[in-house]
Amino acid sequence: MSTLKGAAIIGQSGGPTSVINASAYGCIKTALENENITAVYGALNGILGVLHDNLIDMSKEDPAELALMRTTPSSALGSCRYKLKSAADDDTDYKRILEIFKKYNIRYFFYNGGNDSMDTCNKISKFMLENGYECRVMGIPKTIDNDLDLTDHCPGYGSAAKYIATSLMEIYHDARVYDTGMITVVEIMGRNAGWLTAAAALASYKGNGPDLIYLPEVDFDMDAFVARVQEIYNANKKCIIAVSEGIRDKDGKYISEYGSDMAKSVDGFGHAQLGGLAPYLANVLKAKTGAKVRGIELSLLQRCAAHCASLTDINESFAAGKGAVDNATAGITDKMVGFARTVGTDGKYVAEIKLFDLTAVANTEKKIPAEWILPNGAGLTQEFVDYALPLIQGETDLPKEDSLPRFVKLKKVKV
Amino acid sequence: MSTLKGAAIIGQSGGPTSVINASAYGCIKTALENENITAVYGALNGILGVLHDNLIDMSKEDPAELALMRTTPSSALGSCRYKLKSAADDDTDYKRILEIFKKYNIRYFFYNGGNDSMDTCNKISKFMLENGYECRVMGIPKTIDNDLDLTDHCPGYGSAAKYIATSLMEIYHDARVYDTGMITVVEIMGRNAGWLTAAAALASYKGNGPDLIYLPEVDFDMDAFVARVQEIYNANKKCIIAVSEGIRDKDGKYISEYGSDMAKSVDGFGHAQLGGLAPYLANVLKAKTGAKVRGIELSLLQRCAAHCASLTDINESFAAGKGAVDNATAGITDKMVGFARTVGTDGKYVAEIKLFDLTAVANTEKKIPAEWILPNGAGLTQEFVDYALPLIQGETDLPKEDSLPRFVKLKKVKV
Numbered sequence: 001m002s003t004l005k006g007a008a009i010i011g012q013s014g015g016p017t018s019v020i021n022a023s024a025y026g027c028i029k030t031a032l033e034n035e036n037i038t039a040v041y042g043a044l045n046g047i048l049g050v051l052h053d054n055l056i057d058m059s060k061e062d063p064a065e066l067a068l069m070r071t072t073p074s075s076a077l078g079s080c081r082y083k084l085k086s087a088a089d090d091d092t093d094y095k096r097i098l099e100i101f102k103k104y105n106i107r108y109f110f111y112n113g114g115n116d117s118m119d120t121c122n123k124i125s126k127f128m129l130e131n132g133y134e135c136r137v138m139g140i141p142k143t144i145d146n147d148l149d150l151t152d153h154c155p156g157y158g159s160a161a162k163y164i165a166t167s168l169m170e171i172y173h174d175a176r177v178y179d180t181g182m183i184t185v186v187e188i189m190g191r192n193a194g195w196l197t198a199a200a201a202l203a204s205y206k207g208n209g210p211d212l213i214y215l216p217e218v219d220f221d222m223d224a225f226v227a228r229v230q231e232i233y234n235a236n237k238k239c240i241i242a243v244s245e246g247i248r249d250k251d252g253k254y255i256s257e258y259g260s261d262m263a264k265s266v267d268g269f270g271h272a273q274l275g276g277l278a279p280y281l282a283n284v285l286k287a288k289t290g291a292k293v294r295g296i297e298l299s300l301l302q303r304c305a306a307h308c309a310s311l312t313d314i315n316e317s318f319a320a321g322k323g324a325v326d327n328a329t330a331g332i333t334d335k336m337v338g339f340a341r342t343v344g345t346d347g348k349y350v351a352e353i354k355l356f357d358l359t360a361v362a363n364t365e366k367k368i369p370a371e372w373i374l375p376n377g378a379g380l381t382q383e384f385v386d387y388a389l390p391l392i393q394g395e396t397d398l399p400k401e402d403s404l405p406r407f408v409k410l411k412k413v414k415v
Numbered sequence: 416m417s418t419l420k421g422a423a424i425i426g427q428s429g430g431p432t433s434v435i436n437a438s439a440y441g442c443i444k445t446a447l448e449n450e451n452i453t454a455v456y457g458a459l460n461g462i463l464g465v466l467h468d469n470l471i472d473m474s475k476e477d478p479a480e481l482a483l484m485r486t487t488p489s490s491a492l493g494s495c496r497y498k499l500k501s502a503a504d505d506d507t508d509y510k511r512i513l514e515i516f517k518k519y520n521i522r523y524f525f526y527n528g529g530n531d532s533m534d535t536c537n538k539i540s541k542f543m544l545e546n547g548y549e550c551r552v553m554g555i556p557k558t559i560d561n562d563l564d565l566t567d568h569c570p571g572y573g574s575a576a577k578y579i580a581t582s583l584m585e586i587y588h589d590a591r592v593y594d595t596g597m598i599t600v601v602e603i604m605g606r607n608a609g610w611l612t613a614a615a616a617l618a619s620y621k622g623n624g625p626d627l628i629y630l631p632e633v634d635f636d637m638d639a640f641v642a643r644v645q646e647i648y649n650a651n652k653k654c655i656i657a658v659s660e661g662i663r664d665k666d667g668k669y670i671s672e673y674g675s676d677m678a679k680s681v682d683g684f685g686h687a688q689l690g691g692l693a694p695y696l697a698n699v700l701k702a703k704t705g706a707k708v709r710g711i712e713l714s715l716l717q718r719c720a721a722h723c724a725s726l727t728d729i730n731e732s733f734a735a736g737k738g739a740v741d742n743a744t745a746g747i748t749d750k751m752v753g754f755a756r757t758v759g760t761d762g763k764y765v766a767e768i769k770l771f772d773l774t775a776v777a778n779t780e781k782k783i784p785a786e787w788i789l790p791n792g793a794g795l796t797q798e799f800v801d802y803a804l805p806l807i808q809g810e811t812d813l814p815k816e817d818s819l820p821r822f823v824k825l826k827k828v829k830v
Contacts, residue, residue, distance in 0.1 A: 016588070016589050016592045044594075045593070045594040048594060072588065073585050073588050073589065074585075074588035074589045074591075074592045075592045078592060078593070078594060079592045079593055080593065080594060081593065162818065162819075165819055166722050166819060166820060167716055167720070169819060169820055169822065170488050170489075170715075170716065170719040170720055170721055170722070170820070171715055171716070171719065173431070173487065173488050173489035173719060173822060174431050174488065174489045174715050174718065174719035175715070176489075177431045177489045177490045177493060177494045178460070178493070178494055178495065178496065179459075179460040179463060179493060179495060202819065203819070206816070206817070206819055207824075208822060276694070279691070294715070296712075296714045296715060296716075297711075297712065297714075299711045299712075300585075300586055300589050300590070300709070300711060301582055301585065301586070301711075301716075303589065304585040304586065304588060304589035305582070305585055306585055307581050307585070307723060308722055308723070310818070389817055392817075392818050392819070393817070393818045394818060395815070395818065400810070401621070402621070402804055402807075402808070403577065403725070403807050403808045403809060403810065404577075404580055404581060404584060404617065404618070404621055404807070405581060405584055405585070405623075407584065407588060407623060409622075
């Protein structure tokens with residue numbers, strides 16, 4: 001084991017999730033306990049915190065309060081969507097990062113985020129290697145989208161999937177309460193990969209879910225869609241459809257853009273927000289079927305509903321953060337921590353920590369395998385259910401105060 | 416005690432809630448156990464089930480399965496929005512109801528619903544009294560809107576309030592994760608009374624809630640609204656606003672109608688669904704402030720999110736259903752079961768069953784007291800928090816299967 005003594009920085013970036021703080025906490029707690037890590041700093045708003053020398057000292061936080069990060073949604077250290085240029089084109093940012101690393105003797109850099117964040121992490125890792133500055137760099141994944149390649153699944157997905165499946169089961173009961181007809185369209189996040197929308201299939205598997213599920217992996221045909229909805233509606237006066245925000249027609253145009261086009265013909269205020277996909281499809285279905293139609297957008301809640309998080313996801317997220325520190329202090333660098341799925345001696349699902357080259361995962365995008373999508377393109381197979389079900393197991397142990405969530409309040413003591 | 420032997424009907428009507436089935440279950444279970452009640456029938460889709468002779472025999476359900484009604488959202492017996500005409504104008508429906516009551520020797524009628532349902536219940540009660548048919552009629556309230564008069568609060572409100580406060584706390588964390596500016600508008604149900612939207616104040620009370628809360632009880636002034644948002648946004652780059660779907664301008668016009676007017680200028684499909692209040696206000700704020708603005712509609716979830724129900728609400732809902740049967744079999748009729756708030760010997764909140772005349776509650780609408788609204792019209796006082804907080808206490812014990820809700824599946828055996 002190669003010993004490297006020095007300080008550590010952890011930063012978070014990209015869209016928040018219910019469990020990204022569980023990962024950060026796994027990393028921070030483990031780093032604070034490691035004898036080779038001399039200080040643990042949080043970079044506020046991701047890499048911007050490094051660039052702006054805006055760091056906080058994690059050792060100054062009360063340990064019991066810090067532990068609440070485990071069940072607090074969103075990014076407690078703040079996030080950013082800052083993309084580093086290629087160092088070959090412009091190395092200004094990299095020089096600044098190196099300057100900060102030297103200033104604080106940073107020898108460990110942990111970056112907690114999705115596809116773009118792994119790109120940032122990878123670029124910093126390569127720059128440090130090329131410039132002979134010894135620093136162990138590890139990516140800690142999070143993304144509700146579950147679209148990072150190589151790893152079996154991503155921290156964040158299980159909790160979002162659990163919220164989506166649970167909510168759809170509840171909507172199922174609500175949407176069929178009257179004796180009158182009703183069509184319900186539920187819009188779910190996921191621009192290019194359909195993992196989140198596919199989670200609706202877990203509700204259908206329980207017999208309380210949507211009749212039809214549309215993913216961005218399959219070209220969307222409006223005529224076929226309307227005909228299929230009409231058929232189900234005619235048969236039982238109810239139809240529930242789960243649809244990904246990212247569905248596109250055969251020419252690659254987002255269906256949501258048709259809604260925006262419509263909204264743009266409205267004069268006056270900025271229009272982009274008027275034309276969501278769910279209201280657009282609801283309007284199409286209403287016009288074509290004459291039925292009562294309701295459009296629902298699950299919106300932000302699907303990525304921040306910590307009260308409905310998966311305990312498996314929380315624990316795995318923590319393990320990913322811990323794994324990053326354990327491996328980095330053991331001499332490993334330039335990797336992302338992910339999972340391999342195995343089967344325990346009891347025949348049950350086990351997720352083992354597995355390391356992947358940052359180069360291999362940066363900017364990747366994993367889609368749903370074609371063979372997990374039903375031949376009609378509007379549902380998922382049992383293979384998907386078998387894949388996703390273990391990820392949503394267990395209930396969060398989120399502490400409550402007055403029966404409302406008690407989320408972390410960091411002191412954020414500047415370094 | 417006056418003994419009356421005969422069968423009972425229970426029906427549910429109006430919009431569903433997370434706990435209306437807890438009330439129905441309290442009623443059904445107690446009725447099945449009562450020696451004077453010879454049979455317990457469920458009317459499918461409320462009063463329509465009586466009119467169409469569409470009844471199910473509750474004794475044919477497996478007791479363990481039936482018990483799952485306690486934690487299943489929506490109306491397990493089905494609902495309706497059927498309004499009975501005045502018997503003086505047209506007594507056709509009443510004669511039919513009497514015919515069915517005689518056919519099955521119905522001597523107990525329990526109706527589980529909101530304002531309109533109490534009107535139905537009241538009319539049936541009066542018709543039976545006037546026509547000398549001995550039948551004990553009891554209303555069992557439910558409404559997320561909390562707008563029934565006389566009772567301290569309504570079953571259904573606590574769970575909806577808990578979901579709204581919890582979700583707003585989560586949105587609070589999500590919406591301030593970036594270093595860039597962000598305005599978030601959250602639209603909450605409640606057409607005339609602001610109780611649901613006011614629940615957002617519980618999140619603010621916890622320091623994780625909206626900056627501004629707009630209720631239908633206060634005339635909405637767009638200029639003052641924009642100015643206030645701008646001020647908060649300028650000060651800290653974030654502003655979260657909770658707004659009732661029912662806000663109106665000083666002339667009584669719904670603000671959401673301005674959105675619909677805008678949407679109506681779009682040609683093509685039916686437009687009503689395009690112009691929600693949240694996207695409309697988001698567009699106004701975006702145009703006026705230049706900030707990034709997101710509109711979120713909590714939609715159906717606020718009334719059906721059983722996974723986030725209040726245990727207090729579940730238990731009180733059950734008690735209301737049980738109280739209806741206990742009082743009816745004890746000889747009381749023509750009442751709605753409600754609650755009076757008292758203080759226990761431990762100084763804590765206690766809700767006691769209290770009966771109210773159906774005539775007095777039918778078609779009433781209770782609004783938020785003016786003195787509970789902040790002088791600026793954009794928030795709630797501590798009195799409101801003290802009122803609402805006890806209602807959301809305790810977590811649901813919703814049974815799970817594969818970590819997803821296990822909701823009731825009734826056999827619905829026709830009589």
